[in-house]
Amino acid sequence: MARHFGAVPGVGEGATFVNRQELRDAGVHLPTQAGISGSAVEGADSIVLSGGYEDDHDEGVVIVYTGEGGRDPVTGRQVKHQQLVRGNLALAVSHRDGLPVRVARKLKRGGYEYAGLYRVDDHWRELGRSGFRIWRFRLVKLESAQPGQGPERKPTLIQRIVRDTAAARAVKAMYDHRCQVCGERLETAAGAYAEAAHIRPLGAPHHGPDTADNLLCLCPNHHVLFDFGAFGIGDDLQLLGLPGHLQVHPQHHLNPAHLEYHRSRYLHWK
Template sequence: MLIDSKPLLAVAYGKQHPAKGTLSIRLFSGGEEAGRALKRFGIELIRRNSVKPGVIYGEIPDCPPGTVFKDRREAYDAGVHRTTQAGIAGQADGTQSICLSDGYSDDEIQGDLITYTGFGGRDANTGRHIADQKLAKGNLGLVENYKLGRPVRVLAKESVLTARKSHNEYVYLGLFTVTNWGWGMRDGWKVLIYQLRAVAGDSLIPDEVATALTRGEDVTPLRRSAHVNRIIRNYDVAASVKRLYDNTCQICRTRLLTAAGAYSEGAHIRPLGIPHNGPDNLENILCLCPNCHALFDGHALTVRPDGTILNLGKPAGKLTVASAHGLNYEHLAYQEQISAASSRRANSS
């Protein structure tokens, strides 16, 4: 079994100096420095740089959330983020990890939520957007992860968490799932915006890590129970819209009957949470069948403020709206805006 040099040295130090305990891995670098120190304990290191691991989704053995790396190269060698430059390590069929860098001011952290902007379209010198981002490669891979519920590893530069430019090490935050994606505007260009949520028990809460780092405390690299700041949905709202339409889809007018009775789903028009911050009330929810719900969330189906249904940008009927619904058509306009680039991409392919 291969063990990373830094935790090995930390434990070895604690064995030699039981009164002082295990050494903090933040007090030293890995690589040659750790190798020279381990030799004094009679431990010889071997290099595994020549062994290139394949595509790995999910956790990396012997690398728990809270592991600190001195730079991107160490994170690369550990298999946490297999690129030393790009913010996304992935392909069109799936993304394995992302890295939050202080060069991207659009990224936000709120409790256990991360808002992450996709790659591409930026000027390397100014950081400003000079072109539309494309739903391709790692950007598309994050959407595939969203559809499959597949987790993404998240690496963060300390300065992103603490807002202190001098903090240059990287912290592995653990596993996150993509809970939402859509389009936004930056500098007049379209960008992809993703929302990721910490996986309880398999991740650290970013803002709690930020607080510890700002205080100069160590980030404990141990798995623990997570206390998360989740959005509490009002399920009475979904139940109300289903009753209002007798479980009939407002888009295709299908009413599904199962052995347990009629079935439909409540679909939020403007997504909840950052960066969209849609309300959880009747004016921001539709009654849809599972198929239309998936197409609506996947930005294939949109509804214009006049009720016209668009399927990949082409008219496909009118939305059924009950007089008692009180639908806010501004939310429909917002959903059409964040879906527009998806429709153009599908029509051009």
């Protein structure tokens, strides 16, 4: 079964669980031991704040979470450097791709609480209090729906921050994270970085779909230029406003209506 990112239907913020097994059964956090659920390919889908790391900070809206590894299993003390592998790399991938991470928090009175969805906002390494290198991840809470503020609130803010849907991930994988305009592939320690750009924008009043036929794999520079109408794409995939033509994978079928929508509203002719 594919790893599930985002909220679990039926589990609201503040829901409590007696133990790790209940967190697992509810689908909030599947591993019963590890603090980070995820893989280096897909990213991390959930973490548990257990209060066990000497360097964690949990201020509710902003969490600084210490990565895993290098602890003595008996004393729980940091005895080795942490590496950017396994769960730590999964969280770095979630940062790269803007994935939502479910956060559960161990309660002082016992049990666990679902704290909501966060995005990984930053990651870095430093020397912990023990003198060993640790990886740290800054997580910022995503806007939750708030009664009385209108249905637009949640999707509008979240969709810009959490960029990576299944369709976006599929399109980026199809191009191996290479820009369809310039062929650039941005290499980071968390893997290659690319952006999925909507041709007809999401949200009111455009209501473009979040589907592969409305998505391009672009480097950040060409994403900005596309969104600001510095170039467009003809039905023959010729670039308009830039030399050359769009690189398109044989399995990637762009919808000409979306290309025309972008040209007519965004493209600035010289």
